[in-house]
Amino acid sequence: MHQENNQELKTLVEQAQNGSKHAFKEIFDSLNDKFFAYIFSRTSNRDDALDICQESFIDLWKSLKRFRYKSDQSLNGFIFIIIKRKLYHYYKDKQKIISLDKLDEKQLIQPIEKQNDYGYMLKHIDTLTSNHQDIIRLRYWSQMTFNEIAAVLNITESAAKVRHHRALQKLKINLSKNNYAI
Amino acid sequence: MPSNIEKKLKETAKTNPLTKNEKNMLWTKIEISINKINDFKPSIFVNLSPRFVFALIMILAIIGASVATVAASNDAGPGDILYSIDLAIEKVQLALSKEENKDNLRLKFAQERLMEAQRALAFQGDDNSASIITSTSTENNFKRIRKANKTLPSALERLEKTKELLERKGNEQGVEHINGMIEELTELAENHVSDLDDFEMEIEDENGIKSEINNYRNKIKVKFNLNNSGNKEKVIICHVPPDNPENAHTIVIAEPAVPAHLAHGDYLGECVNGVQDNDNGDNNTTSTPDVTAPAILNISSSVSTNTADIAWETDEASDSLVWYSTTTPLIVSSDTLFVNLSNLVTTHSISLLNLNSSTTYYFIVSSLDSSGNKATSTEYSFTTLTPDTTAPIISNISSSASTNTTDIIWETNEESDSIVWYSTTTPLIVSSDTLFVDSSNLITNHTIPLSGLSATTTYYFIVGSADASDNKATSTELSFTTL
Numbered sequence: 001m002h003q004e005n006n007q008e009l010k011t012l013v014e015q016a017q018n019g020s021k022h023a024f025k026e027i028f029d030s031l032n033d034k035f036f037a038y039i040f041s042r043t044s045n046r047d048d049a050l051d052i053c054q055e056s057f058i059d060l061w062k063s064l065k066r067f068r069y070k071s072d073q074s075l076n077g078f079i080f081i082i083i084k085r086k087l088y089h090y091y092k093d094k095q096k097i098i099s100l101d102k103l104d105e106k107q108l109i110q111p112i113e114k115q116n117d118y119g120y121m122l123k124h125i126d127t128l129t130s131n132h133q134d135i136i137r138l139r140y141w142s143q144m145t146f147n148e149i150a151a152v153l154n155i156t157e158s159a160a161k162v163r164h165h166r167a168l169q170k171l172k173i174n175l176s177k178n179n180y181a182i
Numbered sequence: 183m184p185s186n187i188e189k190k191l192k193e194t195a196k197t198n199p200l201t202k203n204e205k206n207m208l209w210t211k212i213e214i215s216i217n218k219i220n221d222f223k224p225s226i227f228v229n230l231s232p233r234f235v236f237a238l239i240m241i242l243a244i245i246g247a248s249v250a251t252v253a254a255s256n257d258a259g260p261g262d263i264l265y266s267i268d269l270a271i272e273k274v275q276l277a278l279s280k281e282e283n284k285d286n287l288r289l290k291f292a293q294e295r296l297m298e299a300q301r302a303l304a305f306q307g308d309d310n311s312a313s314i315i316t317s318t319s320t321e322n323n324f325k326r327i328r329k330a331n332k333t334l335p336s337a338l339e340r341l342e343k344t345k346e347l348l349e350r351k352g353n354e355q356g357v358e359h360i361n362g363m364i365e366e367l368t369e370l371a372e373n374h375v376s377d378l379d380d381f382e383m384e385i386e387d388e389n390g391i392k393s394e395i396n397n398y399r400n401k402i403k404v405k406f407n408l409n410n411s412g413n414k415e416k417v418i419i420c421h422v423p424p425d426n427p428e429n430a431h432t433i434v435i436a437e438p439a440v441p442a443h444l445a446h447g448d449y450l451g452e453c454v455n456g457v458q459d460n461d462n463g464d465n466n467t468t469s470t471p472d473v474t475a476p477a478i479l480n481i482s483s484s485v486s487t488n489t490a491d492i493a494w495e496t497d498e499a500s501d502s503l504v505w506y507s508t509t510t511p512l513i514v515s516s517d518t519l520f521v522n523l524s525n526l527v528t529t530h531s532i533s534l535l536n537l538n539s540s541t542t543y544y545f546i547v548s549s550l551d552s553s554g555n556k557a558t559s560t561e562y563s564f565t566t567l568t569p570d571t572t573a574p575i576i577s578n579i580s581s582s583a584s585t586n587t588t589d590i591i592w593e594t595n596e597e598s599d600s601i602v603w604y605s606t607t608t609p610l611i612v613s614s615d616t617l618f619v620d621s622s623n624l625i626t627n628h629t630i631p632l633s634g635l636s637a638t639t640t641y642y643f644i645v646g647s648a649d650a651s652d653n654k655a656t657s658t659e660l661s662f663t664t665l
Contacts, residue, residue, distance in 0.1 A: 021216065028209055036200045050204060054211050121194045140188075142194040172187050173256045 013069050015160035016061070024064075028057055031076075035083060037141035041122060042087055044094075052090055056083045073151030076144070080152040124174045139164055214297045285348060285356045292344045294362050299337040338367055339347075419448045472553035476500040481547060483564040487539040490564055491531045492547060498527035498555065500549035506534055511543045512561050526552060540568040570651035574598040579645060581662040585637045588662055590630045590645060594655070597624035598647035604632060610642040610659050625648060635664050 009030070014021035035056065040049040059082045067078050125133055138144045138152060146164070150157040198206075230300045275308045341364050348356040404547050476496035484491045492504050502523040505514050512518070521532045530549065537543060548558040574594035590602045601620035603612050610616070619630050628647065635641065646656040 021213065024216070025209065025213075029205075030213065032205055032208065033200055037195060040198060041195070046198070050208060054208050054215075057208070057212045058215045061212070121191065136191065140191040143195075168187055175187070 009072050010069050013064070013067070013075065017067070024061060027060075027075075031079065032057075034076075034142040034144070035079060037143075038137050039083060039087070041125075041137050041141045043090065048090065052083070052086045052100050056086050059086070071151065073148045076148050077152045077154065080138075124171060124178070127174055128167060128170055131156065131163060132170060135160065135164050135167050136171065190529060210297070214294075217293075217297070252649055285351070285353050288344050289356055292341050292360055292363055295337040295340040296367055299367060300582075338364070339368060421448050439612060470499040472498075472551060474498075474551075474556060475555035475557040476549045476551050478547060478549060478557050478559050481559055481562055483545075483562070485564050485566050487567040487569045488535075488537045490534045490537060490543065490566065492534065492545060494530050494547050494549075494559070496528050496530065496549045496551075498551050499528055500530075500551040500557070501526055502530040502532050503548040503550070504532045504534065504545050505548070505617065506543050506545040508541060508543055510544045510545055510561065510563070514546065537566050539566050541566050570596075570649060572596075573653040573655040574647045574649050576645060576647060576655050576657050579657055581643075582659070583635075583662045583664050584665045586635050587631060587633045588641075588664065589637065590628075590632060590643060592628050592645050592647075592657070594626050594628065594647045596649050597626055598649045598655075599624060600628040600630050602632065602643055603632045603646070604641050604643040606636075606639055606641055608642045608659065608661070610644055612644060637664050639664050 009027070012023040012026050016027060031051065036049065036053045039052050039056070040046065043049045043052060056079065060079055063082070067075070069075065091171065125136055128136070134153065135149060138149050139146075146157050146160045150160040151165075153160065155163070196457065232564065255578070262367055318569045341360060345357060345360045345364065348360060394644040423508070476498045479495045479497070481494040483491070483493070503519045503520055504522075505512060505520045507518060521534060523530075523532065530547070532547075534543070534545075542563055544561050546561055548556060550556045574596045577593050577595070579592040580586050580659055599620065599622045601618055603616045603618045605616060619632055621628075630645075632641075632643075640661055642659055642661045644657055646654060
């Protein structure tokens with residue numbers, strides 16, 4: 001991923017805003033890994049994750065005209081808002097009884113493909129607060145820089161670093177409580 | 183300085199990334215959707231003539247759907263319920279659009295068909311299909327292949343119809359355009375021909391019976407490997423998958439699994455129409471099902487001391503089953519002994535082995551025809567023979583000697599074989615070295631010729647006979663003298 005704002009992405013966004021599917025394909029190609037990883041870490045199965053990812057990009061296309069390019073990170077932030085909304089609807093459909101505030105304490109059944117380390121890690125990440133969860137997922141699953149995370153979460157870069165540090169501490173404590181060797 | 187937990191997280195997060203195939207599939211779906219957003223929706227909802235809106239509302243009223251249905255049906259592919267609505271809307275649009283726009287619309291619809299095919303096929307893998315298959319169940323994959331099987335021909339048909347229309351109207355540009363699409367679709371089909379036409383599936387049911395399903399040119403064949411785990415009865419049933427009833431096929435299952443299968447709508451016997459080709463959905467040539475049970479005729483039994491052959495005939499091909507027991511009345515339960523042959527015949531024969539001798543057995547025969555109609559006889563019985571433990575009685579032994587030969591003649595009171603031991607020494611003790619002549623024919627009047635004898639010599643001999651049950655009798659020592 002490019003760290004700096006690059007002219008290329010800006011051009012692609014502009015072309016896509018004018019209806020270029022080709023440009024949109026390029027945007028999709030450069031971002032799908034990042035966002036799929038994030039979505040997959042938050043859904044209970046791969047098919048659902050694929051669906052949400054697909055819908056998010058379709059929504060992105062629909063709402064791209066409303067987007068004002070400031071930086072590459074601002075696009076990430078824009079997409080992230082879309083994904084959060086999709087995920088919210090996904091959980092709402094899935095577990096209507098659980099209120100929005102308690103969403104993060106959810107105890108979703110982990111699917112087979114998330115067994116072992118993957119499932120174990122996610123289970124413990126799920127016990128963190130939503131802010132901490134997000135920062136870990138974005139940092140490791142989406143492999144974002146702090147700069148990017150800051151833009152996505154709409155906080156300053158140093159706040160992102162601090163939050164990341166605290167999230168890791170919490171996770172570590174949780175894991176060691178469960179005798180998980182780190 | 184990354185801590186251990188950071189490393190661990192990085193490693194963990196790297197697992198399960200999007201595969202190339204999934205990305206392609208994602209993009210294909212996204213592309214189809216955004217194409218519709220781009221030019222399809224506005225043409226309905228923004229640039230609509232009042233005439234069209236009126237017609238659309240009428241259509242919706244007729245099919246009793248809401249506007250939401252239209253939006254949803256736009257995404258429908260072949261095989262979905264909404265697909266027919268999708269097609270209907272397209273037709274209405276075509277009928278009502280201005281003449282110069284019609285061809286464009288036709289092309290656009292054709293393009294949609296092409297994309298539906300692409301979407302269906304995006305599930306089939308080319309290079310790394312394995313990753314897709316592992317992420318979904320085999321059954322899902324099976325469904326998808328079937329769906330792709332349907333989509334492709336329908337898309338092609340559609341494209342060719344459009345082409346024909348455009349050709350008739352002389353829209354050269356349109357024809358060229360559609361030719362491109364047909365080419366694309368053909369290529370797509372060629373690339374996936376292996377996925378579509380042949381696939382194999384191996385299923386093992388809860389009783390350890392493996393069946394193999396091959397799809398070759400849209401015909402599904404099922405092969406079975408019955409491994410002889412126990413002597414459980416195997417039953418032929420017509421398996422009607424609850425979610426895909428047109429894919430009914432004949433399978434063989436173990437008897438304990440029958441109730442479960444019947445519960446979800448399967449029926450006993452082979453499928454009435456064999457494998458139904460669901461592409462021929464238009465000509466509903468369903469044959470009237472066979473509801474008549476076979477008639478059981480001419481039940482007979484032939485017994486020996488510890489086996490019995492039960493034979494009967496039926497007026498239609500059916501399988502063969504004999505329940506048997508030493509108690510009467512014979513009530514068939516899961517403990518009842520039975521012998522079963524599953525091949526469908528009209529002349530039935532079942533051998534019961536390992537029976538006790540001099541015992542009366544009761545039996546019921548039953549035949550099941552290919553449609554699962556079952557006929558059962560009333561109770562019959564047979565008595566096994568008492569074994570022969572009495573040796574034959576040898577009498578009237580005589581010999582008529584000449585110089586070098588003689589005939590030894592004797593009689594027995596039952597059919598038995600013949601042996602003569604002879605020697606020039608006395609007493610004659612039968613050993614493996616003793617000269618003998620024998621015959622295995624079971625007869626009562628025995629004549630055994632001896633040859634190569636010395637002249638004017640006294641020979642001592644013993645005759646012996648054994649009956650069919652191997653009960654043996656021997657004579658005392660006798661003698662003759664050659665001339």
